[in-house]
Amino acid sequence: MATEVTVPVLGESITEATLGEWLKQPGDAVAVDEPIASLETDKVSVEVPSPVAGVMGQHAVQVGDTVLVGAMIATIDAGDGAPAAAAAPQPAVLQSPAAEAQASPAATAGQQAPASDPRDTPAALSPSVRRAVLEHGVDPATVKGTGKDGRLTKDDVAAAAASTPAPAPAPAAAPPVSASVAASTGRKEERVRMTRLRQTIAKRLKEAQNTAALLTTFNDVDMTAVIEARAKYKDLFEKKHGVRLGFMGFFVKAACLALKDIPSVNASIEGDEIVYHDYADISVAVSSPGGLVVPVVRDADQMSVAQVEKTIGDFGKRAKDGTLKMDEMKGGTFTISNGGVFGSLMSTPIINPPQAAVLGLHRIEDRAVVVNGQIVIRPMMYLALSYDHRLIDGREAVTFLVALKNAIEDPTRILIDL
Known part of the structure; x- marks a missing residue:
């Protein structure tokens, strides 16, 4: 039978x-x-x-x-x-x-x-x-x-x-x-049907452009302090927590601090209402064989750097294996996308509706900057915040990026919630 x-x-x-x-x-x-x-x-x-x-x-x-x-x-x-x-x-x-x-x-x-x-x-x-x-x-x-x-x-x-x-x-x-x-x-062409995931990505990104009033503001950040902290503690960190110490843990925690200061960046629009969230569910864009997927680190503001790194590492591995679960992709109040791992110098990321903002990270490169009146070489990264101008004003977007920049350049702020 x-x-x-x-x-x-x-x-x-x-x-x-x-x-x-x-x-x-x-x-x-x-x-x-x-x-x-x-x-x-x-x-x-x-x-x-x-x-x-x-x-x-x-x-x-x-x-x-x-x-x-x-x-x-x-x-x-x-x-x-x-x-x-x-x-x-x-x-x-x-x-x-x-x-x-x-x-x-x-x-x-x-x-x-x-x-x-x-x-x-x-x-x-x-x-x-x-x-x-x-x-x-x-x-x-x-x-x-x-x-x-x-x-x-x-x-x-x-x-x-x-x-x-x-x-x-x-x-x-x-x-x-x-x-x-x-x-x-002697010239060839190939026609390949778009996967359902790629069709959905295209539809959602175009919907965001058609609906939201998108605007992007930029800043740069000196990565010296984070790089030194990572070099000093990476071996002990991996030995104790079983995961490598990367940069995403610092950026997620710094973003959580900035979101508390500027709650509109962590909000969303539903109809004619603004929904403010007193929690930070951070969507992290990771690559998969079928395209970009965005699993959610839930309650990231309550996690340690080690817990964030473990969660993101697990998401990345399972995205490649195609074993991410549907529930792990739902929700999210703010997104971080790291194009720097592919060599991107600067970009204008598109928000992930119904979220109101997305943070774009880029590659780290040595540049000449002026510090205390002296020209020095520092490892610098451009930051890009794309946001829905219907909800977030320019002042709030700039303030958010400055708060994030301060936390990365002085990681002690993350420890003392400053």
């Missing part, structure tokens, strides 16, 4: 998702609660667990399809995953979607290599890895995956292509349109 696998509840107000990847193929043995598929929502990727143990049955939807909450996406059959129970063997070579649809079951079974790993079949590959395989002409069955559960990554494919001569791609492997363009002009 087959058991249906349905799309689970994804979170408040989220009714649909996109099937990003099949983690199990027809005929694979499946354990209870073992992930069989990955769904892309507006914020994070969500794995769909198997409700029972058995054998993976037929896929009801394809990668890239939009599915509703509660919809059936696959079936789980009773059994132990023996090869004879495989319902739909996968071809060992890549084919175009049209060729896959026309291939007969007997021919497909004849082409399949007995020792191939189901995780490396075309349907199991993510769209980006599948494109890399097509570009480099690499047989995925011959490449050892280093990704999650042994699945292939783009780096695995690139390394395999660099170590062995790339075979000439079969005519069916290249899209006909691209082939004709390449043959006539």
